[in-house]
Amino acid sequence: MKKLCWIALFAATVSSVRAQNMRSRDNFDEGWKFHLGSNVDYTKDFGYGQDLIYAKTGDAGHTPASPHFKDADWESVRLPHDWAITLPFVYKKDGDLEGHGFRQTGPLFPESNVGWYRKTFTVHRSDSGGRFVVTFDGIFRDSRIWINGYYLGSNLSGYSGISFDITDFLWFDKPNVITVRADASQYEGWFYEGAGIYRHVWLERFNNLHLAHEGGVFVHTDDNKVTVEATLDNKGLAPAGAQVSAYITDRSGAVVAQTDAAPVQVAVDGSQTVKLSATLATPHLWNLDDPYLYRAVVLVKDGDRVIDSSLTRFGVRTITVDADKGLFLNGKPIKIQGVCCHQDHAGVGAAMPDFLQYYRIAVLKEMGTNAYRTSHNPPTPELLDACDSLGMLVLDETRLLDSGPEYEAQFKHLLLRDRSRPCVFMWSIGNEEWVAQTNSIGKRIAQNQVLLAHELDPTRLCTEAVNDGNVFHGVNEVLPVRGFNYNLHGVDPYRKEHPTQPIMGTEVASTVSTRGIYIRDTPNAYVPDYDSCYPPWASTAETWWTLAADRPWFMGGFAWTGFDYRGEPTPYGWPNINSHFGIMDMCGFPKNVYYYYKSWWTDGNFIHLSPHWNWKGSEGKVIKVWVNTSCKDVELYLNGKSLGKKEMPRNGHLYWFVKYKPGTLKAVGHSFGEPSRRIEEVVSTTGDPLKVVLTPYRKVIMNDGRDGTILNVTVLDAKGLEVPDAMNLIHFSLSGNARFIGVGNGDPSSHEPDLCPDGQWQRRLFNGKCQVILQSDGKGTGPIQVQANGDGLQGASVELQAVGS
Numbered sequence: 001m002k003k004l005c006w007i008a009l010f011a012a013t014v015s016s017v018r019a020q021n022m023r024s025r026d027n028f029d030e031g032w033k034f035h036l037g038s039n040v041d042y043t044k045d046f047g048y049g050q051d052l053i054y055a056k057t058g059d060a061g062h063t064p065a066s067p068h069f070k071d072a073d074w075e076s077v078r079l080p081h082d083w084a085i086t087l088p089f090v091y092k093k094d095g096d097l098e099g100h101g102f103r104q105t106g107p108l109f110p111e112s113n114v115g116w117y118r119k120t121f122t123v124h125r126s127d128s129g130g131r132f133v134v135t136f137d138g139i140f141r142d143s144r145i146w147i148n149g150y151y152l153g154s155n156l157s158g159y160s161g162i163s164f165d166i167t168d169f170l171w172f173d174k175p176n177v178i179t180v181r182a183d184a185s186q187y188e189g190w191f192y193e194g195a196g197i198y199r200h201v202w203l204e205r206f207n208n209l210h211l212a213h214e215g216g217v218f219v220h221t222d223d224n225k226v227t228v229e230a231t232l233d234n235k236g237l238a239p240a241g242a243q244v245s246a247y248i249t250d251r252s253g254a255v256v257a258q259t260d261a262a263p264v265q266v267a268v269d270g271s272q273t274v275k276l277s278a279t280l281a282t283p284h285l286w287n288l289d290d291p292y293l294y295r296a297v298v299l300v301k302d303g304d305r306v307i308d309s310s311l312t313r314f315g316v317r318t319i320t321v322d323a324d325k326g327l328f329l330n331g332k333p334i335k336i337q338g339v340c341c342h343q344d345h346a347g348v349g350a351a352m353p354d355f356l357q358y359y360r361i362a363v364l365k366e367m368g369t370n371a372y373r374t375s376h377n378p379p380t381p382e383l384l385d386a387c388d389s390l391g392m393l394v395l396d397e398t399r400l401l402d403s404g405p406e407y408e409a410q411f412k413h414l415l416l417r418d419r420s421r422p423c424v425f426m427w428s429i430g431n432e433e434w435v436a437q438t439n440s441i442g443k444r445i446a447q448n449q450v451l452l453a454h455e456l457d458p459t460r461l462c463t464e465a466v467n468d469g470n471v472f473h474g475v476n477e478v479l480p481v482r483g484f485n486y487n488l489h490g491v492d493p494y495r496k497e498h499p500t501q502p503i504m505g506t507e508v509a510s511t512v513s514t515r516g517i518y519i520r521d522t523p524n525a526y527v528p529d530y531d532s533c534y535p536p537w538a539s540t541a542e543t544w545w546t547l548a549a550d551r552p553w554f555m556g557g558f559a560w561t562g563f564d565y566r567g568e569p570t571p572y573g574w575p576n577i578n579s580h581f582g583i584m585d586m587c588g589f590p591k592n593v594y595y596y597y598k599s600w601w602t603d604g605n606f607i608h609l610s611p612h613w614n615w616k617g618s619e620g621k622v623i624k625v626w627v628n629t630s631c632k633d634v635e636l637y638l639n640g641k642s643l644g645k646k647e648m649p650r651n652g653h654l655y656w657f658v659k660y661k662p663g664t665l666k667a668v669g670h671s672f673g674e675p676s677r678r679i680e681e682v683v684s685t686t687g688d689p690l691k692v693v694l695t696p697y698r699k700v701i702m703n704d705g706r707d708g709t710i711l712n713v714t715v716l717d718a719k720g721l722e723v724p725d726a727m728n729l730i731h732f733s734l735s736g737n738a739r740f741i742g743v744g745n746g747d748p749s750s751h752e753p754d755l756c757p758d759g760q761w762q763r764r765l766f767n768g769k770c771q772v773i774l775q776s777d778g779k780g781t782g783p784i785q786v787q788a789n790g791d792g793l794q795g796a797s798v799e800l801q802a803v804g805s
Helices: 002-020 354-367 381-390 405-418 440-456 488-497 541-549 592-601
Strands: 024-027 032-036 075-077 114-122 131-136 143-147 150-155 162-165 175-183 201-206 209-211 217-222 225-234 240-249 255-258 262-266 271-279 294-302 305-314 319-322 326-329 332-334 336-340 371-373 393-397 424-431 461-466 481-485 503-509 554-560 607-610 622-629 633-638 641-647 654-659 664-670 678-684 691-696 700-702 708-716 729-735 738-744 762-764 770-776 782-790 796-803
Touching: 131 143, 143 162, 150 162, 209 294, 209 305, 217 294, 217 305, 225 240, 225 262, 225 294, 240 271, 255 271, 262 271, 326 554, 336 393, 336 503, 354 381, 354 592, 354 708, 371 554, 381 393, 405 424, 405 440, 424 440, 424 481, 424 503, 440 461, 461 503, 481 488, 488 503, 488 541, 503 541, 541 554, 541 592, 592 607, 592 622, 607 664, 607 678, 622 633, 622 664, 633 654, 641 654, 691 782, 691 796, 700 770, 708 782, 708 796, 729 738, 729 770, 738 762, 762 770, 770 782
Parallel strands: 336 371, 336 554, 371 393, 393 424, 424 461, 461 481, 481 503, 503 554, 700 796
Antiparallel strands: 024 201, 032 075, 032 114, 114 175, 131 162, 131 201, 143 150, 143 175, 209 225, 217 225, 225 271, 240 255, 240 262, 240 294, 294 305, 319 326, 326 332, 607 622, 622 654, 633 641, 633 664, 664 678, 691 708, 708 770, 729 762, 729 782, 738 770, 782 796
16 A cells, blocks of 8 residues: 555656656757858858957857848758768869768868858747756767857867757847857768768756756666666755655556655755665566666655656666676676667768667667677767667767867766666777877876776776787776777787686678679779678678687677768779678668678578579679578579588588579578478579569658658569669659658769759669658648659559657
């Protein structure tokens, strides 16, 4: 009866929080205006650099920072926004354009490096009396921010978010104008990074006495004990006190535990932290197959009035690292089957909508991936939301190994932001810092960062992605976990010399291949789609995984990379504009190496046969046929005739050399165990493309202006067989409350636009596949009809549904 009473009491409290609480968090992505500027000519940069806008506070001159500036002729945009993806491809040998995907950005293009953003909004006087904070999750890069002509501050980083308390600068019941100037002329990485406000923006409101905006709530668990650390800030004009408590709900919202209330007194402009604890009777553990999430709700009360609250999703799970036995999740050994990823996707560049984060994590999990490295920068929060929700471990990485005030602040921001997330299992303090990682300066920096991480989050260890072979001096002397980038020949010697230091592969493989291409094509910058073409510093997937699988002390590793990404073309340059490193291409379409990983990273029986069997004009020529499977043996047939049976080596693959003859190639595998199960896969010579097929990732989307879906396109012949080498041009159209936001096909040498001008949305198939990305426009519910057509092809149509929240 006592338990029922407090559950009823807290349920009543929950229902009244919204009515009493001042805190709100509103998405601020709508209603922005955008225009390019210049970083060398102030006449093309709206007078910036001419007017003395930093001389007197509030005087922004005639620049866009002034609230009186007229922006009626500026482009209307919705965030996230990446202006670099709209720029043309251009070939130049200078300015590291190759590394950044040959987009017209960087020091050689001063008139497309600067972007101005403006947003007008109103705050009602009835909402005054508390604090207002605007948060930018990511601006690339070197941003300056004003409100109503008053300068708020700057953020050099393109990856670490920044917040500004705008309370002192607001006008009530009249329009406010926030202005951002971003300068992307300087790169941070050696890969495509985008340009502009490419992550979400938020407007937050809360009481003067409130949970700290950065790191105000830290939830961590130990078996069935939940600890909630709550930090209160006081921005009022007098000391203030409150009662702080927390309760835990399960996924359905039912209250399952509570803490005692703790009194807190906070001085003017001061902070205080309290620790609260609760016990879960029978905790439902978070793991990769069942990523169960609880909610911790912190209440800050002044008497009976709730003046602030915060909800944090968390999981109950334990991470243990053992130098001899590797990594453990909830007491069970787990080998890291990981990938490194950059943060761009076909069609949208770096401005990735939230639903695309879930799509990418889902297709990685289908391959058997269980861990994701955020190389080489702090990720957007929505990526971690997807990993928390879908069950994916994350190696969370800061941008640079540096303990100076600016970069240390970025690392601190990352720690405070992400430390409650169950998906984050370890911190990475840097990547391949070849200048510092083997000297005493690097050692001291690393020691500082490791200590900082332990101070703010004692529940996780740190590593660094180090590429110096078996060298021990420098950062490796102080790293709790040694990370190897390539140099796998050094793993065994290093282990022998340092048996007490846990080891993981922070970056491995780096296979290069082009989806659906099986011969080297230098003019088009294509390489064969086999796990055989790799750079001299790296190894094949098969090499690294065999090493990792056979050593219990080796924690596993992160393959470079999960998806292709813009920039860093290897081994070719122009006309290639993106990498070949992905296990999947930029759309998430699998390459051949995907099936190697799926064979050994997933349970159950699996077999895959490649290449396709459309080789017109190559009759009698020898084709290399690969089979990836988890079976114990495979027999290959061509047109019903056996070409022999072979035993599958553990963690390996099988291949045959077959003289091409049109028809049917079939691989028959026999699974392990008793009784043995027969599985097979067939590839056949197809006819010409006849019919378009549209396959949506989801058919129901929320009509919130942000949700959406991905539609993948293939074509079939007259017999209903998918045509794997089709290159038809596909045209897209739609009706209903939605819009297209990008197209792609995974071709690393395609110079087709990602955003189609004048509404003429189209994309050429690349080896039988392309993709269109659709997003709700927020204007209403109802059916959305998407059509795909091609010259001489039967078109396809699919109906989606936009529903209310």
